[in-house]
Amino acid sequence: MHLYAQSIETRIDWLFGHARRHAESFASPETWLARKRYLAQHPTAIGVLKCMDGRINIPVATETPVGIIQPFRNLGGRFDLGWPHLGEALSDYVMSVVREGRRALMISTYHFSKGDPRRGCAGFAFDTAAARAHTFDIRRQLEQVFGAGHQTVYPLVCGFETDEDALILHGPGGEALDASTVTDTETLPARLQALFPDMPEQVRADLLPLLEGNIRHVGAMRGTARELDIEHREWVICLGRGFDWLHMPNQALIIGPYSPDLADPVRKAAGILQKNMAAGRIPDDGFLLLASSPYAEVGVDRARAELKSHFLSGFAADVIAREFPQLAEKMHRRTTVLNWRSQQLELLADA
Numbered sequence: 001m002h003l004y005a006q007s008i009e010t011r012i013d014w015l016f017g018h019a020r021r022h023a024e025s026f027a028s029p030e031t032w033l034a035r036k037r038y039l040a041q042h043p044t045a046i047g048v049l050k051c052m053d054g055r056i057n058i059p060v061a062t063e064t065p066v067g068i069i070q071p072f073r074n075l076g077g078r079f080d081l082g083w084p085h086l087g088e089a090l091s092d093y094v095m096s097v098v099r100e101g102r103r104a105l106m107i108s109t110y111h112f113s114k115g116d117p118r119r120g121c122a123g124f125a126f127d128t129a130a131a132r133a134h135t136f137d138i139r140r141q142l143e144q145v146f147g148a149g150h151q152t153v154y155p156l157v158c159g160f161e162t163d164e165d166a167l168i169l170h171g172p173g174g175e176a177l178d179a180s181t182v183t184d185t186e187t188l189p190a191r192l193q194a195l196f197p198d199m200p201e202q203v204r205a206d207l208l209p210l211l212e213g214n215i216r217h218v219g220a221m222r223g224t225a226r227e228l229d230i231e232h233r234e235w236v237i238c239l240g241r242g243f244d245w246l247h248m249p250n251q252a253l254i255i256g257p258y259s260p261d262l263a264d265p266v267r268k269a270a271g272i273l274q275k276n277m278a279a280g281r282i283p284d285d286g287f288l289l290l291a292s293s294p295y296a297e298v299g300v301d302r303a304r305a306e307l308k309s310h311f312l313s314g315f316a317a318d319v320i321a322r323e324f325p326q327l328a329e330k331m332h333r334r335t336t337v338l339n340w341r342s343q344q345l346e347l348l349a350d351a
Contacts, residue, residue, distance in 0.1 A: 004233065008286030008332060011235065015251070015288065016334075019345040022245035026067060026343040035067050044206035045097040045104045046070065047090070049138060050160075051077040051121060052265060054234050054250045056111055061165040063213030066247060067343075073243075073256045075265035076123020077109055078134060081141040086258035094146060094153055104153045105203055106146075108138040111160040119162060122272060123265075132159065136170075154203050156196075164221050167214045171195040179214045188212065235282045237269045239312045242294035242338030245345065252290070257312060266319045274327050286330040289316055292345070294338045305337040306348055 003011060025031050047070045050056045059069050070093060072079070072086070081087050090106075097104045110131035113119035117126050124131040139155040146153035159168035159176075166180035169192075177195055182188070188211060192204050199207075236252035243254050253269040255262075277284040291313035295305035313335045321328040335348045 004235075004282060006283075008235075008283065008288070008330075012288055012332060012334070015236065015290075016345070016347075018248075019245050022066070022247075023342060023344045026245075031065075034065055038065050038068060042206040042209060043102050044203050045093075045102050046107065046206070046210070047072060047093055047104060048107045048109060049074075049077060049079050050109045051075065051111055051123060052253045052255050052269065053111065053121065053123075053162075054246075054248070054252050054254070055162045055165075056109065056160055057165075057247055058107075058109075058160075060247055061160070061167070061214055061217050062210040063217055064210060066244065071244065071254075072258070073254045074258055075255065075268050076121050076131065076134075077111070078123060079108070079138055079258065081138075081145055083258055083260055086256075087145070089258065091145070098152060103151075103200060103203055105156060105207060106142055106153055107156045107158050108135040108142070109158045109160050110135045111162055113162050115163045123268065132157075150198050151200060154196075154199055156207075164218045165214070166218045167211065169195065169211070172198065177211075179211060180218050182211075182215050185212055185215060233276060233281045234269075234273060235276070236288045236290055237266070237273065237316065238290045238292065239266065239316050240292040240309060242292045242336075242340070242345075245343060257308075262315065263319045266316045267323055270320045270324045270327060274324060277327075277330075284330070286332050287327070289313065289320070289331055289333045290336065291316065291334075292336045292338050294340045296340045302337060309335045309337055309348060 003014065046068065048058050049072045050058065052073045052075055059066055079086060081090065094104050111121055112128040120126040120128055121131050135157045139157050142153065142155035157170040161168065161180065164180050166178065169177045175195055177191060188208060192208060196204060233250045234253045238246065238252045238254040240257055246252050246254065253272060255265045255269060259265060273287050276282045291309045293305040293308040295302040313333055317331065317333060320331060336345050337348065338345050
């Protein structure tokens with residue numbers, strides 16, 4: 001039976017089962033060696049700032065192994081490096097990369113649908129031009145923080161067309177490369193060099209497999225029935241970090257804990273789920289509020305992660321109860337922490 005025909009309890013069990021299978025695969029010798037081999041061949045670290053929309057699935061769209069790309073999510077892909085927590089998280093990420101002697105490719109994304117503007121980004125009221133302009137603002141902030149020379153951190157603006165999962169790479173001079181229009185992959189290295197003349201050679205070499213994977217993915221998507229993927233059908237609100245295991249389109253809206261006004265993305269996510277129920281895109285028997293905070297070490301680090309997850313869960317539940325009282329009656333809460341190294345999702349008891 002199709003997932004969306006299942007009860008909310010069955011769907012929640014399925015989701016946690018998926019998390020367990022991900023952890024088992026992530027920790028397997030074959031997968032571990034594949035990640036090590038990929039990073040040895042392509043050492044550039046890749047961080048992606050993107051919308052909470054579940055359709056924006058960069059690892060799947062680029063056929064990149066899980067665990068390579070580091071996501072940062074927020075409503076509409078809205079970010080401001082002046083936000084205290086976001087600034088610290090990005091700085092910590094970049095410094096950890098630099099200590100390893102590697103460069104970082106920081107990709108700021110916007111998304112849209114070429115088939116229907118109303119399938120675009122709700123966080124920007126479906127205004128693609130505004131969403132695109134914001135990603136260039138992020139690029140300028142990244143340059144202000146990490147330098148305009150781009151020799152260690154390269155900021156890249158990238159569009160994501162959700163009907164075909166196609167990437168659109170924007171060069172600093174206004175030119176763009178749309179993966180959905182590429183027919184000759186042998187010319188890609190030269191085209192990337194022309195588009196990004198200031199990009200370090202190693203970074204370009206490590207961007208190339210993402211683009212090649214996306215071209216293959218777009219080709220595979222064409223001609224398939226994708227209505228379930230391109231429409232909003234989310235039934236989970238995820239709040240926090242550590243959701244790399246949720247690499248599936250349109251299951252969850254994932255909100256990072258970055259904005260000082262955390263209530264706003266929670267409010268918008270709850271509104272999307274309420275519309276999904278009203279339109280019959282998902283069952284109206286319930287939805288899941290899932291909070292998660294990652295930890296790297298047992299002891300103090302894990303204890304802080306527990307406190308953060310309980311806070312995020314309670315905060316989001318209060319916002320939903322206050323502003324969507326009828327939806328709140330259908331809310332199922334789960335609070336978790338995630339072990340960064342094993343990717344195991346650990347369920348916490350109610351606070």
